[in-house]
Amino acid sequence: MRRSLVALVLLALACSKQDAAEKLQKSVISWRATLQIVADARLNNEVRAGFALKTIDEAVDDLQGQSSKTTSKGAEQLIGLAAKLRQATERDDKAAIAKLRSEMR
Amino acid sequence: MKKFLQVALGVVTGIGGFLEVGSIATAAEAGASFKYALLWSIALGTICLIFLVEMTGRLAAISKHAVADAVRERLGFPFAVIPRAAEIIVNVMVIGAEIGGVSLALKFITGIDVRVWAIPVTLLIWLAIWAGTLDFIEDATSILGLVAIAFVIAAVKMHPDTHAVLRGFIPSAPRHDPAHYWYIAVGILGATISPYMFHFYGSGAIEDKWDEDSLGANRITSVLGMSFGAVMSVAVLVCAALVLAPRGIEVARYEQAALILIPALGRWGLPLFAATLGVCCFGAAIEVSLATAYMLAQTLGWNWGENKKPDKEARFSMTYVVMLLLGGALLLTGIDPLKLTMYAMALTAVILPLIVLPFVVLLNDETYVHEHTNGPIGNTVVIVTIVLASIVAIVTIPLEIVGGG
Numbered sequence: 001m002r003r004s005l006v007a008l009v010l011l012a013l014a015c016s017k018q019d020a021a022e023k024l025q026k027s028v029i030s031w032r033a034t035l036q037i038v039a040d041a042r043l044n045n046e047v048r049a050g051f052a053l054k055t056i057d058e059a060v061d062d063l064q065g066q067s068s069k070t071t072s073k074g075a076e077q078l079i080g081l082a083a084k085l086r087q088a089t090e091r092d093d094k095a096a097i098a099k100l101r102s103e104m105r
Numbered sequence: 106m107k108k109f110l111q112v113a114l115g116v117v118t119g120i121g122g123f124l125e126v127g128s129i130a131t132a133a134e135a136g137a138s139f140k141y142a143l144l145w146s147i148a149l150g151t152i153c154l155i156f157l158v159e160m161t162g163r164l165a166a167i168s169k170h171a172v173a174d175a176v177r178e179r180l181g182f183p184f185a186v187i188p189r190a191a192e193i194i195v196n197v198m199v200i201g202a203e204i205g206g207v208s209l210a211l212k213f214i215t216g217i218d219v220r221v222w223a224i225p226v227t228l229l230i231w232l233a234i235w236a237g238t239l240d241f242i243e244d245a246t247s248i249l250g251l252v253a254i255a256f257v258i259a260a261v262k263m264h265p266d267t268h269a270v271l272r273g274f275i276p277s278a279p280r281h282d283p284a285h286y287w288y289i290a291v292g293i294l295g296a297t298i299s300p301y302m303f304h305f306y307g308s309g310a311i312e313d314k315w316d317e318d319s320l321g322a323n324r325i326t327s328v329l330g331m332s333f334g335a336v337m338s339v340a341v342l343v344c345a346a347l348v349l350a351p352r353g354i355e356v357a358r359y360e361q362a363a364l365i366l367i368p369a370l371g372r373w374g375l376p377l378f379a380a381t382l383g384v385c386c387f388g389a390a391i392e393v394s395l396a397t398a399y400m401l402a403q404t405l406g407w408n409w410g411e412n413k414k415p416d417k418e419a420r421f422s423m424t425y426v427v428m429l430l431l432g433g434a435l436l437l438t439g440i441d442p443l444k445l446t447m448y449a450m451a452l453t454a455v456i457l458p459l460i461v462l463p464f465v466v467l468l469n470d471e472t473y474v475h476e477h478t479n480g481p482i483g484n485t486v487v488i489v490t491i492v493l494a495s496i497v498a499i500v501t502i503p504l505e506i507v508g509g510g
Contacts, residue, residue: 027357030361033353037364044371046374051363055361
């Protein structure tokens with residue numbers, strides 16, 4: 001009885017870990033595409049720098065929140081790119097934004 | 106001419122009143138996650154809403170009773186207490202979500218955090234209700250709400266595949282992530298068939314002194330107003346399906362939904378999204394606050410009326426003040442406005458059977474609606490809505506756990 005209970009708990013933990021990893025994977029794809037649109041929009045002056053910065057912050061906040069439960073190289077890499085994009089947006093450095101935009105592909 | 110203007114205004118009210126934080130959030134999430142596959146749920150919810158709103162107006166015009174008032178009188182106070190208490194709890198969440206919507210719109214424009222805006226926005230909504238008349242509130246928010254047409258223009262400009270869009274109106278099983286699919290479907294139904302609309306519409310009809318001659322205008326307003334409102338909601342979903350879905354963007358934060366107009370409208374995209382969100386949520390926050398005050402006053406037998414001075418019905422006025430304060434306080438806790446919206450819409454769906462059930466009795470009772478009782482189609486729609494809402498009520502909580510994310 002106890003063994004099956006432990007097995008059940010382990011199975012549940014494994015499933016939740018798999019779910020968290022899968023969710024993080026989807027979030028990385030979603031935020032990568034979001035940041036691409038924001039970078040494009042910033043390059044075309046379609047959004048204010050303030051909006052772009054807030055969106056980058058939301059991306060980092062969401063990815064970091066999920067990364068505390070499970071690890072992902074993709075998430076770490078995107079968080080790094082987002083930090084650079086934030087700096088480039090703050091400086092209004094269009095060339096750097098364009099370069100980071102191409103790195104996000 | 107006066108009748109025509111009444112109908113035209115009613116249609117505009119439908120557009121402005123239909124779209125709010127819940128319908129924008131659920132439609133955007135549906136389009137982003139499942140392309141056009143959930144369009145049927147907007148259509149289904151709208152059909153139910155048209156019939157129920159028309160019945161609410163008919164009941165008010167003939168019997169001079171709003172829904173809450175008639176339920177208390179016909180079915181007794183004990184029957185009225187549980188649904189009304191449930192509505193108050195859900196409405197606090199909805200008001201919080203609507204204040205959150207206005208605050209988010211201001212955040213998109215100014216970059217200042219939602220929590221900073223929560224108090225000024227709450228005060229501004231209170232001021233509009235306190236100082237304005239019902240006509241002023243309806244006209245101003247409805248006409249400003251026409252900015253939502255931007256979604257239709259954007260959707261048309263992006264040339265969606267017409268056949269794929271039309272196929273979306275046929276209910277289908279999800280190809281992936283079924284729990285999330287049904288969770289959003291429930292959210293769309295909750296956002297579309299909003300119980301507060303019955304209280305607001307019916308009480309407004311009594312305040313505007315509708316009578317038997319108003320039945321034609323009531324029917325046209327219900328059908329055209331709600332249909333045009335639904336078109337806006339469909340346009341939000343289509344824009345999300347065209348912009349977010351192909352890129353794999355899921356709406357985890359409102360900032361992602363705010364991007365849907367940019368590819369079609371360029372630099373106007375974000376300001377128009379913010380304006381639509383802000384105006385529609387502002388109007389909806391007023392409507393939900395007033396609807397709760399109407400409902401409570403009618404259930405407890407207080408004086409009520411937005412057109413009267415606040416000191417003439419102090420308890421009615423106090424109710425909307427308290428509701429606004431509770432909604433605003435909810436935002437100050439730091440809760441994510443998008444999550445609050447989705448929970449509020451799902452819980453709205455949970456309480457729906459309790460709210461809709463009395464329609465069967467009231468709209469078939471000749472002492473209330475004389476010869477204008479429901480026909481077989483009307484009764485079928487009410488019963489279908491009750492059955493649908495009951496199924497939704499049972500599955501909502503499990504879906505929220507599994508599919509809510």
